[in-house]
Amino acid sequence: MDLHDMRREYLMGELRRKDLHDDPHEQFALWMKQAFDMEVVDPPAMVVATVDAAGVPSQRIVLLKHFDSQGFIFYTSYSSHKGSDLDANPNISLHFPWHAVERQIRITGTAERLSREESQRYFHSRPRGSQLAAAVSPQSSVVDSREALETAFAELDAQTADSEVPFPETWGGYRVRASQMEFWQGGANRLHNRFRYTHTQNAWQIDRLAP
Numbered sequence: 001m002d003l004h005d006m007r008r009e010y011l012m013g014e015l016r017r018k019d020l021h022d023d024p025h026e027q028f029a030l031w032m033k034q035a036f037d038m039e040v041v042d043p044p045a046m047v048v049a050t051v052d053a054a055g056v057p058s059q060r061i062v063l064l065k066h067f068d069s070q071g072f073i074f075y076t077s078y079s080s081h082k083g084s085d086l087d088a089n090p091n092i093s094l095h096f097p098w099h100a101v102e103r104q105i106r107i108t109g110t111a112e113r114l115s116r117e118e119s120q121r122y123f124h125s126r127p128r129g130s131q132l133a134a135a136v137s138p139q140s141s142v143v144d145s146r147e148a149l150e151t152a153f154a155e156l157d158a159q160t161a162d163s164e165v166p167f168p169e170t171w172g173g174y175r176v177r178a179s180q181m182e183f184w185q186g187g188a189n190r191l192h193n194r195f196r197y198t199h200t201q202n203a204w205q206i207d208r209l210a211p
Helices: 024-037 081-088 116-123 128-136 146-159
Strands: 045-051 057-063 066-068 071-077 091-098 103-113 171-185 193-200 203-209
Touching (some): 024 171, 045 081, 057 081, 071 081, 071 116, 091 171, 116 171, 128 146
Antiparallel strands (some): 045 057, 045 091, 066 071, 103 171, 171 193
């Protein structure tokens, strides 16, 4: 497949400084609501980028589960690849690629673990199948087969049929506290609109970036 001459224009909208909230968390909330209103597929799905102790980057798609002025929360296994990366280097980047509406949001910051109580509370709010899967899956580790995972799942399901699924000690949440947030809106002739929020002391500085 030759991609050399495949092009399209970005004409769905504009973004001006006057359109932006002074706080990027409020701007994020607005765009997230609009993404749902415009029926973007899985707006909370984000690319999470981490770097290991040797400086090797890694990316994967994770679901955002909560956000507010304090940060952006997702859950995973602390013993997973991303968990090991964050133990060595808490710097992290989140990316929301909303192609259907010609928008992107990029968040840079640091990740910190939630308290055990917060993680446990969310764990037990999940569907039972999700709880069982998290409890039996050694995320990012080599496994013998799909059947081995399914057997472990079925065994734990049977063992806990009349009780609560035990909370896995290696599973929990992270809160990402943003130091920078960038909002991208496609523009005609590749003159895309990019605005970057940078946290400086107790305020946010907003700059327009060249496309």
